[in-house]
Amino acid sequence: MIKRFIALFSILIALAASAGTGDWVLYPSYHNATYCQKAGDRIYILASGALFSYNTSDDEVRTYDKINTLSDIDITHIAYCKDIKALVIVYSNANIDILYEDDEVYNISDFKNKSLPSKKINGINIQGTTAYLSTSFGIVELDLEEYEFTNTYNTGLNTYCTYLFKDKLFCGTETGMFCCDINKNLLDKNNWVKKNNHFTKAICELDGMLYCHLYEYGIYSYNADTNILKDLIYNHGEKYNAVYSTGKEIIASAKKKTTVITGPQNIVTYKNTGSNFILWDGNSFWDCKGYRGIVKCDIKDNNIVEVATPIVPNCPIRNYCEFMQFTSDDKLLVAGGNLNFFDITFYDGTLMEYDYLDDKWTNLPEDNIKQVTGIPYLNLCSIDEDPTEPGHYFAGSFGYGLYEFRDGKFVKHYNLDNSPLESVLPTSYEAYRFVRITSVKFDNEGNLWCTNTGVKNIVKILKKDGTWTELYYKAVDKLPTIVDPFIDSRGWLWLTSLQDETGVFCAKMNGTTFDTSDDESKIWLNKFTNQDGISYDVYQVYAVVEDMNGEIWVGTNTGLFVIDNPSTFFDKGIFKQIKVPRNDGTGLADYLLSGTYIKAMKVDGANRKWVGTNDNGVYLISADGKETIHHFTTENSPLPSNNIVSIAINGKSGDVFIGTDKGMASFMSDATRPQETLDEKNIYAYPNPVRANYSGNISIVGLTHGCNVKIVDAAGFLINEGTSNGGQYNWNGRNQQGEKVPSGVYYVLTYDSNGDEGVATKILVTR
Known part of the structure; x- marks a missing residue:
């Protein structure tokens, strides 16, 4: 009894602190640290296409995502602007955020929304309040104070870096370094003069001199007046992955070495291990160690050594x-x-x-x-x-x-x-x-x-x-793509043939699980025929699940099929496609999700189906398939991608976890797994108490499916009533007139199949 109470109390605490019904949570990975930028006491870290920060003054680790701060996902570049005290964030789709110190964000989506053959941004360099975006077609200037794109120079060159130096704009490309006097027409490609013939990946400045990172060779100083490149450091086998200026030194980092340049004659190289990028903040090195996160380092015996525990948020x-x-x-x-x-x-x-x-x-x-x-x-x-x-x-x-x-x-x-x-x-x-x-x-x-x-x-x-x-089953002998064995409520074995020879296999095991001699088995491959005699060529079957009614739902590349009576289906092999009435007066109906490429499917506590698609997000379908309750995509939800690869449901909480090709998200649904019988020890409400600033649903869980629920006040007056969804009932905290209820204690009454009434739990509301 004590253990059960502790477990229930733990669940209550977790649910009270978690998302409410209808809320989303993202679970991006922050492990693969590849780049970082110093911003006052904060260090911003780019990891696995996501962003987190570490505060060097109080050790706070903060994560940023599409729900709590940012406008998008899949970050490719970050750069800090000291003049406006903000971080410029560039995404893979050319969307741009400006993140200020107070965590306010200004989004600039103009470039993302432009119709261009390619909008890839290869790099970003900030000078003053101008951000130079090096793109696949040239250079784009962004005014960070006015949030405006001021100039676009379509040089036709795949540009990796840009730098303004002594009234000349330099850019590094795969075919060499180019420069143009800013007093000339920068839109005229003929005004861009080639300065070298080598892949120039970085250009930076120190003490009035330019330094160039020629990717295949090493680091060179460049005299803009004499047009002379001078070899400072040759790669010697290992190429530098990043070169930048702090204003006091040039830092060049590679996997196994870091070079510090304070002048053409002052060059020191230190040994390090496993680095993606090393930041020098004037006091310490901060090493982006890939999947180990970021770690503070110092110099010891000509080696860059770790002096603290690597920092990485709690994440996948x-x-x-x-x-x-x-x-x-x-x-x-x-x-x-x-x-x-x-x-x-x-x-x-x-x-x-x-x-x-x-x-x-x-x-x-x-x-x-x-x-x-x-x-x-x-x-x-x-x-x-x-x-x-x-x-x-x-x-x-x-x-x-x-x-x-x-x-x-x-x-x-x-x-x-x-x-x-x-x-x-x-x-x-x-x-x-x-x-x-x-x-x-x-x-x-x-x-x-x-x-x-x-x-x-x-x-x-x-x-x-x-x-x-x-x-051994002859029907699946050597088939190349058999997955997902499960035994249904009848004791039958089901297998999915995913690709190539595509279809569904079933074996009646007759109660002898490990003996196939008395099994009756059958497989349906490559072509499905529905109740109307229409046949479909099926190339992929990704999802086969049994629902609470014993029906088998099958998701394919060409839509959704149902085996509503497996006993008769075994002999006839006719798949059912659910017809959804158009309700437009024609009397016509459409097949549910016909032509939709289905990749994943799960059944929730209310027998509804969560259906994940290849490129159209995720659907929540009613138990009978006649209604689409939700259709979530990247346009109307925080989903990281419309390409759904997996779904998992926590039956106790109602949380639906959705896996995409760009990471995970969860949605708190309004249905939990139902109990077999009503027992007040299993019934509870959350949040409870309900605070004044809370405006979401109050969830009552631990109910039976289709349970009748009434909510009354202390005087016994009816406030709200309805039927549970799976094992859960959601109350919006309002009375029958739609008004928020005042402070007080409210009683949840439940009725079982015999109509017997009982007080299941109480809810305290404080306004």
């Missing part, structure tokens, strides 16, 4: 989220592998755990696994938790077998030598690279089901006792 290690699911103890598991069989990209091994109650991300170890196993650690496509042992995980790799973890530590690698797992190319000397485990899933007894695709016995089961068994 990468924006890879091809697979997501919640465990029974409210942890979100994420695998970042790629399952596009037509364009296989081998992503770094990425497994992440998000503790929903503690709001904490844990990235499962990956650094030493390759050294232990002797093979690459790549493309982890699926992960699941042992239901009998929390923290015990298995993950499948598309190519490299099965991995086991326990309590955050790598335990074992299952491969060709120590398990019945098979290779698609068994006779190849690289057979170990083709052990394709596309899915892993535990059943309720603790047996691990794996799809070892492309081989004879595709279904492999690691039993709870540690022994293996295999299931």
Whole structure:
């Protein structure tokens, strides 16, 4: 009883502090630190296309995203303007934000909205209050005080850097450095004079002299009067990745070295390791260490050494989220592998755990696994938790077998030598690279089901006792893209054939799970026929789920199909397409999401379907499919991308996690998993108490599906009534006249299927 109370109290605390119904949260990765800028006491860090800051005076770490501050996602460049005390932020789509010290943002979208063949911004240099944008076609000047683009110089040159020096505008391109007198017509391409023939990646100034970073060669000083380039530092094998001026010195950083230039004759090079960019703030170095974040460093024995703990916010290690699911103890598991069989990209091994109650991300170890196993650690496509042992995980790799973890530590690698797992190319000397485990899933007894695709016995089961068994079905023998095994409410096994030979497989297991001799099985490949006799060529099936009514919903490249009666479907093979009435007087209807490329699907606590698409965002469809409740895209929501790759739902809270090709977001829905019976010990409301400044919904959770709810005041007068959505009822804090209720205690009454009434919980409102 004490444990149950503590768990419930923890959930209440988490929900009270979390987003309200209808609110969004973004989960960008801030791990891969690639660049930083000093701004007073703050250091702004660009990492994984996102932005965070570290305050050197009080150690505060602050993150910035599309919800709390910024206008967009996928940052490519940042630069600080001392004159206006603001950070200029450039996005991959050419959108621009100006972020001030008080975290106010001014957005400049003019350049983004222009119709141009290419709007790529390669770099930004700020002099005074002018930002010079080096673009794929030339130079664009932006007045940071007036928020106006003042000049555009279409030189036709793919420009990487721009610098104004002694009334001459210099630009570095892939084919050399050019310059033009600002008193001449800069729009005339003939006025731009070529100064060298080498890829010039950076131009900066120190003590009245120009310094050029010739990417293939090194750092040169340039005398603008004599047009003489002088070799100062040759690359000697390792190229510098960044060169800039602090006003007192030139800093040139590379992965393994950093050079400080205080004059043509004063050059010192220090050793460092694993650097993407090094900032010198006048007192210390700040080293962008990639996935380790940013770290403060000093000089010791001619080496740049770390003197503090690396700084990185609590976040996913990468924006890879091809697979997501919640465990029974409210942890979100994420695998970042790629399952596009037509364009296989081998992503770094990425497994992440998000503790929903503690709001904490844990990235499962990956650094030493390759050294232990002797093979690459790549493309982890699926992960699941042992239901009998929390923290015990298995993950499948598309190519490299099965991995086991326990309590955050790598335990074992299952491969060709120590398990019945098979290779698609068994006779190849690289057979170990083709052990394709596309899915892993535990059943309720603790047996691990794996799809070892492309081989004879595709279904492999690691039993709870540690022994293996295999299931052979002729229909899926050697099919290359089998994924997502699940056993439905009838005890039938379903498999998805994702690509190539595309379709749905089903086996009636007749209660003998590990014996296929009495199974009846069937597969539907490449062509689906609906109830009206219309046939569709199906090239991809990404999502097959069972809803609360036992219906099987199938998402394909050509739309959404339903197996509404699997028993009759098994013999007839007719798919149902739901018809949505047009309600325009014609009596006509359209097939639900016909022609929509569906990539992901999940069923929520109200039996509604969350449907993720390839390039059209995510839909929330009513339980019967007749109504589209929400259609979220990047235009009307904070979604990072319209390309949805995965969906996971926390049944207890109603949070819907949406994975995209550019990272994760969550939406607090209005439906939770229903309870089987009403029990006041499981029913609670949040937020509770309701403060004066709160204007969102008050959620009552722990209800049965379709439960009747009444809210009354202390005198017993009816304030609000309705029916639960799944296991949740949402009250807007208003009475039946639409007025906000005054301070007081309000009682939530619930009615079960027998009509018996009871006080479920109380809500305190303070105005």
